[in-house]
Amino acid sequence: MADELVNVTIDGAPVSVPKGTTIIEAAKQAGILVPHYCYHPALPVSPALCRMCLVEVEKAPKLMPACVTQVAEGQVVHVGSDKALKAREGVLELLLINHPLDCPICDQAGECELQDYVFQEGRAGTRYSEYAKRYSPVEDFGPDVLYVPNRCILCTRCVRFMEDVAEEPVLNVSERGDRAYIGISPEQRLDHPWSGNVVDLCPVGSLISKDFLHKARAWDLDKTASVCPGCSQGCNITIDTRDDVVVRIRPRPNLEVNRHFICDYGRMNYRWLNRGDRVEAPLVKDGGRHLASDWDTALDRLGQLVRGLSGSAVILASGRASTESLGLVKLMLGRLSVTAAVQVPVGDEAPLVGVPNLALRPERAPNLTGAELLGYRTDWAEALRQVTSAGLVIVLDADLSEADQGLIAAGPGVVVVLGTVWADGLRSAELVLPVTNMAEENGTYVNRDRRIQRFNQAKSQPGMARPAWWIAGEVLAGPGPSASAPSTAAEAFELLGDKWPLFAGLTYSEMGYTGRALEAGGEGVGESQRVDLGVM
Amino acid sequence: MGYPHPSHPKENPVLSKHFGDPEARSFDGWVKRGGYEALRKVLRMSPEAVVEEIKTSGLRGRGGAGFPTGLKWSLMPKADGRPHYLVCNADESEPGTFKDREIMRWTPHQLLEGCAIAAYAIGAERCYIYIRGEFTEPLKIMQQAIDEATAKGAVGANVFGSGKRIEMIIHRGAGAYICGEETAMLNSIEGKRGNPRIKPPYPAQAGVFGMPTTINNVETLAAVPHIIMRGGEWYKGLALGNPKSTGTKLISVCGHIQRPGNYEVTMGTPMKELIYEMCGGMRPGRTLKAVIPGGSSVPIMSAAEAEDCLLDYEGVVAKGSMLGSAGMIVMDDTTDMVYQIWRLARFYAHESCAQCTQCREGTAWSVRILERILTGKGKQEHFQLLLDLSDNMTGKTICVLSDSCAAPIVSGIQKFRHEFEAYIQGAREPAMAGV
Numbered sequence: 001m002a003d004e005l006v007n008v009t010i011d012g013a014p015v016s017v018p019k020g021t022t023i024i025e026a027a028k029q030a031g032i033l034v035p036h037y038c039y040h041p042a043l044p045v046s047p048a049l050c051r052m053c054l055v056e057v058e059k060a061p062k063l064m065p066a067c068v069t070q071v072a073e074g075q076v077v078h079v080g081s082d083k084a085l086k087a088r089e090g091v092l093e094l095l096l097i098n099h100p101l102d103c104p105i106c107d108q109a110g111e112c113e114l115q116d117y118v119f120q121e122g123r124a125g126t127r128y129s130e131y132a133k134r135y136s137p138v139e140d141f142g143p144d145v146l147y148v149p150n151r152c153i154l155c156t157r158c159v160r161f162m163e164d165v166a167e168e169p170v171l172n173v174s175e176r177g178d179r180a181y182i183g184i185s186p187e188q189r190l191d192h193p194w195s196g197n198v199v200d201l202c203p204v205g206s207l208i209s210k211d212f213l214h215k216a217r218a219w220d221l222d223k224t225a226s227v228c229p230g231c232s233q234g235c236n237i238t239i240d241t242r243d244d245v246v247v248r249i250r251p252r253p254n255l256e257v258n259r260h261f262i263c264d265y266g267r268m269n270y271r272w273l274n275r276g277d278r279v280e281a282p283l284v285k286d287g288g289r290h291l292a293s294d295w296d297t298a299l300d301r302l303g304q305l306v307r308g309l310s311g312s313a314v315i316l317a318s319g320r321a322s323t324e325s326l327g328l329v330k331l332m333l334g335r336l337s338v339t340a341a342v343q344v345p346v347g348d349e350a351p352l353v354g355v356p357n358l359a360l361r362p363e364r365a366p367n368l369t370g371a372e373l374l375g376y377r378t379d380w381a382e383a384l385r386q387v388t389s390a391g392l393v394i395v396l397d398a399d400l401s402e403a404d405q406g407l408i409a410a411g412p413g414v415v416v417v418l419g420t421v422w423a424d425g426l427r428s429a430e431l432v433l434p435v436t437n438m439a440e441e442n443g444t445y446v447n448r449d450r451r452i453q454r455f456n457q458a459k460s461q462p463g464m465a466r467p468a469w470w471i472a473g474e475v476l477a478g479p480g481p482s483a484s485a486p487s488t489a490a491e492a493f494e495l496l497g498d499k500w501p502l503f504a505g506l507t508y509s510e511m512g513y514t515g516r517a518l519e520a521g522g523e524g525v526g527e528s529q530r531v532d533l534g535v536m
Numbered sequence: 537m538g539y540p541h542p543s544h545p546k547e548n549p550v551l552s553k554h555f556g557d558p559e560a561r562s563f564d565g566w567v568k569r570g571g572y573e574a575l576r577k578v579l580r581m582s583p584e585a586v587v588e589e590i591k592t593s594g595l596r597g598r599g600g601a602g603f604p605t606g607l608k609w610s611l612m613p614k615a616d617g618r619p620h621y622l623v624c625n626a627d628e629s630e631p632g633t634f635k636d637r638e639i640m641r642w643t644p645h646q647l648l649e650g651c652a653i654a655a656y657a658i659g660a661e662r663c664y665i666y667i668r669g670e671f672t673e674p675l676k677i678m679q680q681a682i683d684e685a686t687a688k689g690a691v692g693a694n695v696f697g698s699g700k701r702i703e704m705i706i707h708r709g710a711g712a713y714i715c716g717e718e719t720a721m722l723n724s725i726e727g728k729r730g731n732p733r734i735k736p737p738y739p740a741q742a743g744v745f746g747m748p749t750t751i752n753n754v755e756t757l758a759a760v761p762h763i764i765m766r767g768g769e770w771y772k773g774l775a776l777g778n779p780k781s782t783g784t785k786l787i788s789v790c791g792h793i794q795r796p797g798n799y800e801v802t803m804g805t806p807m808k809e810l811i812y813e814m815c816g817g818m819r820p821g822r823t824l825k826a827v828i829p830g831g832s833s834v835p836i837m838s839a840a841e842a843e844d845c846l847l848d849y850e851g852v853v854a855k856g857s858m859l860g861s862a863g864m865i866v867m868d869d870t871t872d873m874v875y876q877i878w879r880l881a882r883f884y885a886h887e888s889c890a891q892c893t894q895c896r897e898g899t900a901w902s903v904r905i906l907e908r909i910l911t912g913k914g915k916q917e918h919f920q921l922l923l924d925l926s927d928n929m930t931g932k933t934i935c936v937l938s939d940s941c942a943a944p945i946v947s948g949i950q951k952f953r954h955e956f957e958a959y960i961q962g963a964r965e966p967a968m969a970g971v
Contacts, residue, residue, distance in 0.1 A: 180890030
């Protein structure tokens with residue numbers, strides 16, 4: 001069926017789309033956005049009830065809703081005809097009669113579909129001046145969701161998300177006529193682990209996030225394409241920052257991974273990206289104290305350490321470390337016998353029932369699979385046992401318990417911390433090198449389905465912090481001006497291909513912003529192991 | 537017979553022949569009057585032949601839309617392995633209409649027989665009879681009739697020993713006007729909120745529970761046994777006006793009329809005869825001002841249009857309105873048209889299901905404008921605003937509820953503009969205070 005193409009003309013532009021495509025999707029192919037509210041590509045059924053997407057179809061007796069009308073061969077569609085524009089202007093006028101003009105205090109302003117379409121094709125003034133607007137108080141729907149009924153346009157996206165996607169139908173349309181509002185089942189809360197998506201789905205400022213409430217104006221936000229560091233699912237996200245502070249995480253559509261959704265855990269798991277107690281300069285041990293130094297000094301010291309050592313080394317890595325950092329740090333210790341382990345915190349699983357293969361995964365390590373492909377093990381206890389005999393221990397931003405810190409400090413080896421923070425128990429570390437967190441660097445994660453996906457720098461790094469791959473790359477290249485260390489994450493990634501053929505030939509531009517599935521098999525990466533959930 | 541008054545000689549009682557006869561309510565009483573013969577006859581026919589007979593008769597839907605019944609039945613998929621359903625629309629919620637109620641009250645077996653024949657014709661083993669929640673008496677009578685007919689083997693697991701299963705299930709409405717709209721009714725039967733569905737898919741492809749479904753009005757189904765017994769050609773011959781409108785039609789007449797009630801007339805009977813002869817005309821000293829001929833959802837006719845109108849689908853359309861459900865609301869010269877239009881609009885605003893924007897907000901706004909006018913706060917701009925809103929509410933929504941709200945408003949302004957002007961210019965005392 002997908003092969004059978006239908007030719008249609010939309011506002012003069014010819015397009016060929018698969019049979020069964022709706023006009024609204026065909027118009028997107030032609031570069032035309034048909035205004036709409038109730039339709040959302042993430043929701044399985046469009047009820048065609050907002051009547052905003054009415055378009056003129058030649059030979060049809062009436063205006064047709066573009067969201068449910070399928071294209072037919074030779075069809076001529078007018079999105080911008082007078083008749084269609086007049087109908088949509090009429091809908092906008094009616095949507096606005098009871099809509100408060102509180103855009104100045106509404107979080108949605110600037111990214112509001114009502115605002116946008118009214119500016120685009122609405123009336124300049126209202127004719128509903130003789131009456132008071134409908135008023136209902138704000139309702140508390142759940143842990144992070146407020147309902148502002150006055151702004152609601154009853155598109156029912158939220159109701160349908162909870163019913164058809166989350167399959168926990170706690171929301172409904174209550175009452176009839178212009179008294180209608182979004183109701184919540186008695187004694188129930190909007191506390192489903194994926195319920196935050198209703199805030200994104202809401203085209204207006206009716207369902208709003210308490211977490212983001214009055215935090216920022218949409219136009220003050222910088223938006224960066226990224227990957228959720230919350231678990232091994234690898235949902236695509238946008239990190240919204242304001243003045244270099246992460247203020248919001250939102251889903252970024254990727255039909256292969258997370259459709260249009262992210263879970264509430266991922267949505268709320270961003271505060272650590274802003275933490276203020278960061279290591280900001282390389283610290284080099286000097287007798288009983290540590291001196292802040294420049295990078296040349298610190299890198300020389302690290303190079304000497306690595307080159308001067310023989311025997312075994314241990315890498316204790318965070319599951320949030322990028323593929324590039326994990327790979328290059330391991331490469332940096334190439335001469336040594338290395339035990340590399342990745343930390344995998346474990347939590348509850350929370351599937352989104354209506355979407356196959358989408359869940360908040362128990363393995364709260366976004367790059368677990370990437371680490372495994374690079375030969376990192378998940379047996380954390382075993383790695384800690386190796387610490388007692390290793391000559392070098394590298395802590396790559398792992399969150400260590402006090403006991404683990406004590407074990408490492410008591411061990412015979414030299415301790416090097418590549419960290420965002422410096423734990424109290426590792427005061428004896430030889431070197432403490434400040435690294436960036438995932439919002440401060442470019443990099444890749446490999447999700448549980450072996451899809452490699454890029455994330456991008458969303459905020460500036462604190463002080464002198466650098467990506468761990470940069471540190472390892474400089475050490476690998478050795479000192480001196482002729483050294484050719486990687487200067488970008490893309491270059492760092494290309495270095496991985498030599499040792500791990502799975503990554504060979506793949507480039508950042510090929511991965512694009514939605515990632516690439518890695519081939520099956522793991523040649524040259526035989527050390528990967530089954531995840532042992534009992535570890536942490 | 538006749539109810540509540542004897543049949544007028546100009547009437548043509550086919551469906552209403554036994555109205556007022558309590559004996560016709562029982563199974564035996566109905567059989568004595570020739571009942572269930574049509575069903576027995578049909579069981580010896582092929583379903584296709586039944587559909588053909590109905591096509592021949594020219595029977596059209598009596599619920600309002602006037603869609604050819606035989607054609608509707610023939611749209612059901614043939615032997616596709618899925619369960620088929622028949623839904624009998626007995627919600628009769630259209631203001632001014634009360635014909636189905638009388639069919640169910642007096643001749644429940646007439647309806648059951650029609651349902652059974654239709655179910656046979658479309659290959660359905662189950663028929664839902666969706667009865668308006670307020671209809672407590674018809675509900676009781678229908679349930680008794682189903683129990684009796686099941687006990688006698690006329691419906692149920694083995695209809696008259698033919699091996700055919702045709703079960704009758706009553707589903708009670710809960711008071712929403714919109715559940716009379718066929719797709720909203722399907723949702724309601726499924727236990728969902730009674731919201732109309734977008735078409736396509738049409739019920740014949742995906743109706744109740746997603747299965748092929750035919751929905752017919754009570755009066756349509758009640759006419760079926762007569763067509764089977766007396767032949768499609770006979771029914772087709774009952775047409776005084778346009779040959780496309782055949783058979784008899786029950787007209788519910790209410791309002792400012794001497795003898796309100798149900799009148800069964802041959803299609804094409806002049807409305808003038810119905811009003812002035814059968815119904816006894818206007819009350820003493822009063823003259824006809826307006827008629828809403830098809831239940832409250834159709835455009836209002838002026839007296840002149842009504843008196844020149846033939847009662848069939850085409851005849852009423854020719855006079856700018858629609859036959860609809862044939863619930864005729866007659867208004868005399870004492871009627872305040874602005875007030876009546878407001879009253880109608882308020883009904884639609886109350887009953888809007890709240891899905892489509894135009895309907896949800898447009899009906900309520902229209903009511904408020906009419907209230908401004910009635911309270912003496914009307915302005916000339918209100919005319920244009922009402923007409924703009926009505927245009928916005930017509931032909932742009934999932935179902936026709938908002939069209940139904942706009943129809944009386946637009947026709948009212950066209951035909952009775954001076955009454956609006958009187959309020960706006962202060963020539964008439966405000967009809968209501970406040971707002």
